[in-house]
Amino acid sequence: MGFHLEIDLATGNIEKTETDPKLTELHLGGLGTSVKQHWDRVPADVKPFDDENLLIFSTGLFNGTPAFSANRTVVTFISPQSELLAYPMMGGFWSAELKYAGYDKVIFSNKSPDWVYIWIKDDKVEIRDARHLKGRGALETQDLIREELNEPDAQVAAIGLAGENRCFTASIEQSRSSASRLGGGAIMGDKKIKAVAVRGTGDVNLADGAEFMRLMQEVTEYINFRNTHPIPDVMTIMSGIGSPQEMLHTDEKWHTEGFSWGNARKRRKNFWTEDIEKSWSGSQTDAIKRMISCYNCPQSCGALIDVENLPRYMMKCFSKLTYSMAAYVDNLDFGFKIVQQAQEYGVDGFSTPQILAFAVELKENGILTDKDFEGCPPDDDKEGRFFWLLDRLAHREGIGDVLADGTYWAAKRIGNGAEEFAHNNIKKHEQLPIKLGMLDPLYYLMYSTNEKISITQIEGNWPQAPFPEREQRERFVKDWPQVPDEKFKEYFVDWELRGEKSIPHFPTPPMCSEIVDWMEMLHNIDDALGLCAGMASFCLKPPYHINNYHQLISAATGMDVDRDELKRKVNRSRNLHRALNNRRGMSRKDEKPPKDHWRKRFPELEEELLSTYYTYKGWNHDGIPTRKRLHELDLDYVADDLEKRGILKDGQGQEGNQAHQG
Amino acid sequence: MAKVRKVIKHIKVDADRCNGCRSCEIACSAFHAEPKYSSINPARSRIRVVTHRLKDIWLPLFAGGYAPTECAGRDIYTIDGKEYDECGFCRASCPSRDLFKEPDSGLPLKCDMCEGEDEPLCVKWCLNDVLVYQEREVWVEEETEAKKREELHVGIESLADKYGRDKLLDAIARMKEKD
Numbered sequence: 001m002g003f004h005l006e007i008d009l010a011t012g013n014i015e016k017t018e019t020d021p022k023l024t025e026l027h028l029g030g031l032g033t034s035v036k037q038h039w040d041r042v043p044a045d046v047k048p049f050d051d052e053n054l055l056i057f058s059t060g061l062f063n064g065t066p067a068f069s070a071n072r073t074v075v076t077f078i079s080p081q082s083e084l085l086a087y088p089m090m091g092g093f094w095s096a097e098l099k100y101a102g103y104d105k106v107i108f109s110n111k112s113p114d115w116v117y118i119w120i121k122d123d124k125v126e127i128r129d130a131r132h133l134k135g136r137g138a139l140e141t142q143d144l145i146r147e148e149l150n151e152p153d154a155q156v157a158a159i160g161l162a163g164e165n166r167c168f169t170a171s172i173e174q175s176r177s178s179a180s181r182l183g184g185g186a187i188m189g190d191k192k193i194k195a196v197a198v199r200g201t202g203d204v205n206l207a208d209g210a211e212f213m214r215l216m217q218e219v220t221e222y223i224n225f226r227n228t229h230p231i232p233d234v235m236t237i238m239s240g241i242g243s244p245q246e247m248l249h250t251d252e253k254w255h256t257e258g259f260s261w262g263n264a265r266k267r268r269k270n271f272w273t274e275d276i277e278k279s280w281s282g283s284q285t286d287a288i289k290r291m292i293s294c295y296n297c298p299q300s301c302g303a304l305i306d307v308e309n310l311p312r313y314m315m316k317c318f319s320k321l322t323y324s325m326a327a328y329v330d331n332l333d334f335g336f337k338i339v340q341q342a343q344e345y346g347v348d349g350f351s352t353p354q355i356l357a358f359a360v361e362l363k364e365n366g367i368l369t370d371k372d373f374e375g376c377p378p379d380d381d382k383e384g385r386f387f388w389l390l391d392r393l394a395h396r397e398g399i400g401d402v403l404a405d406g407t408y409w410a411a412k413r414i415g416n417g418a419e420e421f422a423h424n425n426i427k428k429h430e431q432l433p434i435k436l437g438m439l440d441p442l443y444y445l446m447y448s449t450n451e452k453i454s455i456t457q458i459e460g461n462w463p464q465a466p467f468p469e470r471e472q473r474e475r476f477v478k479d480w481p482q483v484p485d486e487k488f489k490e491y492f493v494d495w496e497l498r499g500e501k502s503i504p505h506f507p508t509p510p511m512c513s514e515i516v517d518w519m520e521m522l523h524n525i526d527d528a529l530g531l532c533a534g535m536a537s538f539c540l541k542p543p544y545h546i547n548n549y550h551q552l553i554s555a556a557t558g559m560d561v562d563r564d565e566l567k568r569k570v571n572r573s574r575n576l577h578r579a580l581n582n583r584r585g586m587s588r589k590d591e592k593p594p595k596d597h598w599r600k601r602f603p604e605l606e607e608e609l610l611s612t613y614y615t616y617k618g619w620n621h622d623g624i625p626t627r628k629r630l631h632e633l634d635l636d637y638v639a640d641d642l643e644k645r646g647i648l649k650d651g652q653g654q655e656g657n658q659a660h661q662g
Numbered sequence: 663m664a665k666v667r668k669v670i671k672h673i674k675v676d677a678d679r680c681n682g683c684r685s686c687e688i689a690c691s692a693f694h695a696e697p698k699y700s701s702i703n704p705a706r707s708r709i710r711v712v713t714h715r716l717k718d719i720w721l722p723l724f725a726g727g728y729a730p731t732e733c734a735g736r737d738i739y740t741i742d743g744k745e746y747d748e749c750g751f752c753r754a755s756c757p758s759r760d761l762f763k764e765p766d767s768g769l770p771l772k773c774d775m776c777e778g779e780d781e782p783l784c785v786k787w788c789l790n791d792v793l794v795y796q797e798r799e800v801w802v803e804e805e806t807e808a809k810k811r812e813e814l815h816v817g818i819e820s821l822a823d824k825y826g827r828d829k830l831l832d833a834i835a836r837m838k839e840k841d
Contacts, residue, residue, distance in 0.1 A: 064702060066688050066787070093684075100703060143716065152714070152747075175715065201705035201765040209692065209699030223789065290718055293681040296688055298789035300681040304718055312716045 060530020100200025726753030
């Protein structure tokens with residue numbers, strides 16, 4: 001049993017409501033139980049900025065427990081960008097603090113008449129005036145609130161100017177983390193919540209603590225093993241555990257030469273010269289003051305950044321490169337400088353650089369004009385131009401007001417051929433700037449079908465590419481306790497770089513379905529438990545996996561959950577999430593990677609992949625869960641709803657779902 | 663005078679290695695829960711990582727002895743350009759601050775080095791070797807009865823000096839009545 005904190009921002013009413021334990025049995029927690037809230041309470045025609053769009057900050061089932069790396073906060077809302085149910089997540093320290101304060105979720109409804117922040121101290125919850133914080137940076141706001149409350153241990157999630165101005169790529173910043181994707185900051189801003197601060201001093205209980213600690217001892221031993229045994233035969237960035245170690249590694253040959261520059265356009269295959277290596281490594285070493293972690297995590301994936309003459313901030317992962325590469329700036333100092341400003345504004349570090357590069361392209365192609373860029377530094381000042389565009393975007397000034405809606409919506413507003421330049425989106429959302437040669441069937445499915453609509457998509461446990469030699473592959477599978485079934489080892493050993501058993505035809509569509517389903521399931525489990533994907537679903541040979549999650553869940557909750565039952569629970573939430581998005585209009589027509597993602601495309605094979613995967617998942621041709629599938633997952637009420645709306649039609653309930661798993 | 667063997671227990675803290683994860687707080691509170699490992703609550707932990715992220719301060723601090731009264735003066739240290747909190751390195755549970763007190767009762771918490779375990783749990787669960795447990799043997803003079811009497815006398819004298827002989831005698835009389 002747990003508690004929700006319900007806050008009606010219009011009336012100021014605050015309630016602590018007891019949750020039905022049955023919901024944990026059905027949906028675990030985190031994303032799973034949040035999806036259920038949105039399904040039950042948000043009508044299908046609610047628009048992102050309607051009063052009725054709920055904004056939910058959720059802990060996962062393991063937050064606050066000794067489970068290493070269980071520190072994710074899942075934020076859910078109807079996205080202003082995709083208009084579907086989004087669930088960006090952040091690490092940091094917030095969710096554990098909320099658990100210690102006694103709550104599983106904070107559920108915001110309606111809008112506040114003026115700027116407020118929320119202060120949760122155990123049972124005491126206040127809606128406080130935040131008018132004096134308006135315009136303040138997302139990071140500086142966190143410290144200002146701690147000082148104002150005289151609560152140095154409070155954890156604060158805040159928005160900056162971009163969130164206040166409802167920029168569609170506004171993030172929610174918290175400590176060294178942020179929930180960035182799909183515009184959670186815009187929804188927070190729309191509700192006029194500047195920040196949510198929390199401090200908890202209560203207990204989080206374990207049903208069988210001794211058993212939980214015994215299991216965690218095993219997990220710990222594996223963490224120690226993996227930290228001393230990087231995986232050979234893969235790139236350094238993928239060899240370890242934790243989030244990709246972008247703060248640790250300085251060798252960026254792979255990213256800078258393999259990923260695209262500008263508006264996800266151009267690969268620079270000979271970029272990483274000795275001079276660049278020296279310069280970029282120096283910039284990074286100078287900028288990083290200290291390596292840091294999220295709550296209860298032994299890894300140190302983030303860093304405290306100290307750049308001369310700028311306030312300090314904390315960086316994680318790939319934003320180190322995104323601005324430099326999008327701006328075509330061959331100097332990493334620029335990256336470290338502009339991220340400081342971008343974080344204070346509170347914007348998504350993936351979408352935003354692409355939006356700025358998109359604006360530059362539109363100007364180069366005469367779609368935007370000098371008038372739109374009035375006041376902008378000259379074209380040869382690429383750094384100044386990006387800073388200027390970022391300022392306009394966060395302030396929603398001039399052309400920035402259009403750009404603040406992201407490339408898809410901006411292109412629609414600009415017209416005059418601008419749509420062609422919003423070329424790197426899936427479901428209206430900017431994607432990783434990668435453009436490759438041969439269609440990859442696994443990535444085709446992951447990009448197309450998952451509700452996350454974002455890197456990291458749902459990849460992780462399965463290697464990104466085959467190893468060249470069979471001996472290497474055999475060595476890899478020899479010690480691979482994370483597989484759900486031995487057959488995956490065979491698939492991997494058979495997978496070749498070239499020839500008959502290589503992409504795009506191998507793994508075959510049925511094999512791809514199994515592999516993608518496995519990876520997606522792991523992400524859904526992590527997102528229900530509040531575990532960092534970096535220690536589970538998003539890396540090779542992680543310490544948490546399908547063969548040990550259920551034991552930890554059983555020990556933590558007292559529920560008797562085996563592996564199959566765990567799969568059923570997350571499949572239930574996953575299908576509910578899909579149905580929710582189906583109800584909002586999403587279907588097969590939307591499930592497409594960017595046209596230019598691969599040069600070599602295979603339309604027939606792609607259709608076959610999608611159909612095979614849908615069938616495997618128990619979805620009909622349109623990508624909608626069948627009545628049979630929904631019935632198996634105790635979701636008959638969902639089937640009734642979809643039928644009533646004409647989304648599921650008579651006769652679609654029984655077809656083509658022979659192969660899916662339980 | 664006879665000498666006796668005494669084991670001095672250390673936890674060496676390499677604060678520069680700390681990544682600020684606070685796993686030590688979790689392990690400590692779980693170990694000291696009743697029943698053991700049944701609950702987690704860092705507010706009950708006898709180790710706290712004092713944190714100021716942007717100031718680059720992550721300072722693991724163990725609960726020391728109970729201090730019934732505040733010190734007459736307080737200290738503020740600056741080391742390597744970093745200014746630490748008032749009384750930042752002090753381990754006492756004292757009236758001047760919330761640190762190292764049971765959240766429900768306010769009773770003081772004190773690190774017991776997880777007696778009975780091979781090593782304190784915070785050390786075991788710190789995977790970054792910030793905390794390292796060490797034991798050191800020393801031979802110390804056995805306390806004699808005469809020495810104890812001498813110490814008692816010094817203590818009483820200082821109390822008499824501070825409060826006056828009459829008040830001290832009154833207090834002792836009241837303590838006697840209570841018994």
